[in-house]
Amino acid sequence: MSDLFDSDFQLIRLLEAILFSSAEPVAESVLQERVGAVPVRPLLAQLENLYRHRGINLVASGGRWAFRTAADLGDRLRTEIEVTAKLSRAAVETLAIIAYHQPVTRAEIEAIRGVATSKGTLDILMEAGWVMPGRRRETPGRPLTWVTTSDFLDHFGLGSLRDLPGVDDLRAAGLLDRSAPMPRIPGLSVEGEG
Amino acid sequence: MSDLFDSDFQLIRLLEAILFSSAEPVAESVLQERVGAVPVRPLLAQLENLYRHRGINLVASGGRWAFRTAADLGDRLRTEIEVTAKLSRAAVETLAIIAYHQPVTRAEIEAIRGVATSKGTLDILMEAGWVMPGRRRETPGRPLTWVTTSDFLDHFGLGSLRDLPGVDDLRAAGLLDRSAPMPRIPGLSVEGEG
Amino acid sequence: MAFMEDGAGTGDAAPEEALLLDIDGYEGPIDLLLSLARDQKVDLTRISILQLAEQYLAFVTEARRLRLELAADYLVMAAWLAYLKSRLLLPDPQPDEPSAEVLAAALTFQLQRLEAMQGAAARLLARPRLGRDRFARGAPEDLPIFARSRHDLGLYDLLKAYGAVGSRQARISPFTIPVTELYSIEEAVARLEAMLGRLPDWAQLEALLPAGWRGQGVKARSLLASSFVAALELAKGGHLELRQETAFAPIQVRARREQA
Numbered sequence: 001m002s003d004l005f006d007s008d009f010q011l012i013r014l015l016e017a018i019l020f021s022s023a024e025p026v027a028e029s030v031l032q033e034r035v036g037a038v039p040v041r042p043l044l045a046q047l048e049n050l051y052r053h054r055g056i057n058l059v060a061s062g063g064r065w066a067f068r069t070a071a072d073l074g075d076r077l078r079t080e081i082e083v084t085a086k087l088s089r090a091a092v093e094t095l096a097i098i099a100y101h102q103p104v105t106r107a108e109i110e111a112i113r114g115v116a117t118s119k120g121t122l123d124i125l126m127e128a129g130w131v132m133p134g135r136r137r138e139t140p141g142r143p144l145t146w147v148t149t150s151d152f153l154d155h156f157g158l159g160s161l162r163d164l165p166g167v168d169d170l171r172a173a174g175l176l177d178r179s180a181p182m183p184r185i186p187g188l189s190v191e192g193e194g
Numbered sequence: 195m196s197d198l199f200d201s202d203f204q205l206i207r208l209l210e211a212i213l214f215s216s217a218e219p220v221a222e223s224v225l226q227e228r229v230g231a232v233p234v235r236p237l238l239a240q241l242e243n244l245y246r247h248r249g250i251n252l253v254a255s256g257g258r259w260a261f262r263t264a265a266d267l268g269d270r271l272r273t274e275i276e277v278t279a280k281l282s283r284a285a286v287e288t289l290a291i292i293a294y295h296q297p298v299t300r301a302e303i304e305a306i307r308g309v310a311t312s313k314g315t316l317d318i319l320m321e322a323g324w325v326m327p328g329r330r331r332e333t334p335g336r337p338l339t340w341v342t343t344s345d346f347l348d349h350f351g352l353g354s355l356r357d358l359p360g361v362d363d364l365r366a367a368g369l370l371d372r373s374a375p376m377p378r379i380p381g382l383s384v385e386g387e388g
Numbered sequence: 389m390a391f392m393e394d395g396a397g398t399g400d401a402a403p404e405e406a407l408l409l410d411i412d413g414y415e416g417p418i419d420l421l422l423s424l425a426r427d428q429k430v431d432l433t434r435i436s437i438l439q440l441a442e443q444y445l446a447f448v449t450e451a452r453r454l455r456l457e458l459a460a461d462y463l464v465m466a467a468w469l470a471y472l473k474s475r476l477l478l479p480d481p482q483p484d485e486p487s488a489e490v491l492a493a494a495l496t497f498q499l500q501r502l503e504a505m506q507g508a509a510a511r512l513l514a515r516p517r518l519g520r521d522r523f524a525r526g527a528p529e530d531l532p533i534f535a536r537s538r539h540d541l542g543l544y545d546l547l548k549a550y551g552a553v554g555s556r557q558a559r560i561s562p563f564t565i566p567v568t569e570l571y572s573i574e575e576a577v578a579r580l581e582a583m584l585g586r587l588p589d590w591a592q593l594e595a596l597l598p599a600g601w602r603g604q605g606v607k608a609r610s611l612l613a614s615s616f617v618a619a620l621e622l623a624k625g626g627h628l629e630l631r632q633e634t635a636f637a638p639i640q641v642r643a644r645r646e647q648a
Binding site: 012013014015016017018020021034053054055056067069070073076077157158159160162163164165166169171172173174175 | 206207208209210211212214215247248249250261263264267270271300311313314315316317320326327328329330336338343
Binding site: 017020021022023024066086087089092093095096097099100112113114128155156157158165170173175176177180181182183184 | 523524525526527539540541542543545546547548549550551552553554555556557558
């Protein structure tokens with residue numbers, strides 16, 4: 001009896017792990033194959049019972065089994081922040097340029113990227129809380145500059161802006177072509193460059 | 195009493211559902227926000243205990259919590275999911291050096307391995323999400339240091355860096371000394387002579 | 389060459405030959421030394437440094453005989469070990485230099501530390517790893533309540549994007565030819581010509597190169613190549629004689645002598 005119990009216990013553990021790690025609900029026939037000769041249905045019934053009052057439940061539908069969060073918790077799990085959207089390449093590049101070249105004007109960002117920056121790009125970064133307007137540049141037209149925020153540092157786990165990897169570090173890490181210089185603002189002399 | 199018990203039970207169910215829904219570990223601070231004024235740590239400890247012998251376990255690593263399938267079931271689950279790509283020996287050694295010697299500069303990594311870091315070693319480790327740049331060392335040249343991430347802890351099933359295999363013995367044996375270069379030999383300057 | 393003699397004529401020759409040929413199997417000179425040290429089958433603290441130095445030097449000699457070129461790291465280590473060997477064999481203390489014991493201890497420490505890290509790496513990889521032995525929730529329900537931010541962007545993505553900007557900018561920038569550090573044939577001819585008068589007899593071409601020419605990567609190779617071409621030019625002009633004992637043996641030069 002003890003052996004049988006141990007074995008059942010181990011099989012239930014296995015079913016639990018399979019159902020947990022599977023991306024899709026798992027057909028009962030597939031689960032049966034995994035546990036061998038022992039009938040799988042009573043094992044699943046035990047597992048279902050085990051989770052009946054928990055925050056997650058084992059549910060079957062159409063002959064396939066899956067764990068789902070308990071229905072009554074739905075309200076408390078409901079999203080407070082809308083679904084994460086993937087940032088466009090333009091936005092990521094713009095953020096990187098602001099991080100490295102701040103304070104930097106929009107015209108300068110465009111000069112580095114070689115393409116015009118749409119108004120929406122900076123808005124997205126500002127909404128994300130990563131960039132904000134800095135001082136106006138004391139040049140004709142007094143253009144606004146952009147800088148990163150402390151949330152930016154928090155999000156990327158940086159202690160300070162000085163902890164951003166430099167050109168040698170980027171090169172050594174394989175992130176910058178060996179021959180390529182650090183991106184620079186065309187027409188602006190950069191210290192340390194001939 | 196009954197109310198309090200219910201409340202704890204409900205909060206544990208909620209934590210269970212939150213943690214179960216996420217593939218990524220969830221920071222304890224985020225979980226604390228979700229349960230309000232009740233200290234979250236004892237609730238998590240109860241939940242951890244509840245799952246201790248099950249097919250899935252609640253594990254903490256680097257201050258974040260996640261459900262993971264039990265390690266002993268690995269062999270029986272592996273058929274389902276493809277095995278992760280093999281790392282080069284250089285990458286594995288570099289990862290170990292960063293893990294045990296962090297924060298560590300690239301020059302120090304190279305001194306320990308006795309060979310230059312080839313392009314693509316650090317970026318593979320960074321792309322895997324296991325290492326990231328740390329603070330700059332306040333020494334001449336202000337070199338960037340490298341540290342491991344919380345994903346590194348999660349991947350290797352470590353609660354914290356103190357759980358690195360053999361770390362105490364290595365430290366006691368003085369083998370985590372990152373400096374200690376080979377003495378320079380007078381008159382021998384094969385390297386870097388212009 | 390003790391290493392080769394040990395191997396010759398015994399049944400153990402095969403693995404050692406394999407060891408000799410497979411320089412690509414090592415992660416640099418310390419890794420190679422560590423492999424050689426393991427063959428001594430004693431604790432690293434009791435390793436025979438002299439024996440190790442001899443084995444390494446034999447290895448490097450042989451590897452260079454077979455491959456001609458070897459990464460500078462290996463040659464630097466060879467020079468270091470040759471020096472260490474001489475210090476270990478000559479008891480006469482040199483005042484301003486570290487003692488042989490200090491040098492040997494530093495080498496032992498390097499070996500121990502690398503061995504410790506290789507062991508640590510193996511133990512790390514043997515841990516139950518996520519995605520291989522332990523698995524995360526397969527069907528996460530994507531509840532962004534965990535998200536601190538609305539966008540899932542990591543530092544790696546940010547740095548990669550920045551690197552991409554730099555690489556793109558480099559491609560569209562005006563093409564500039566970087567100043568070359570290579571050694572021209574003209575320079576080599578001038579240098580060799582100047583030295584010819586001072587050569588008493590046959591000399592190895594490599595010995596005539598500027599001191600410390602090794603270990604400079606492409607620059608070192610251009611020095612060697614230019615000097616070789618220069619020697620051919622001077623031979624063609626009747627100013628110099630060249631000889632080589634066997635294929636791949638060192639090339640020797642001397643000033644052309646008037647036939648008596």
